[in-house]
Amino acid sequence: MAVRKIALACSVCGSRNYTITENKNRTTRLEVNKFCKHCGKYTIHKETR
């Protein structure tokens, strides 16, 4: 049973601030509003491959 790790990168500065694990099949790309310490504010974070 494989568990994939996905990095969430800030869409503004590109920093990979968060990593999540995923074990379900998905078809849509993940977008989460999270706090970026580099930008100093909440930004959209997108998954990277």
Ligand SMILES: [Zn+2]
């Ligand atoms: Zn940022």
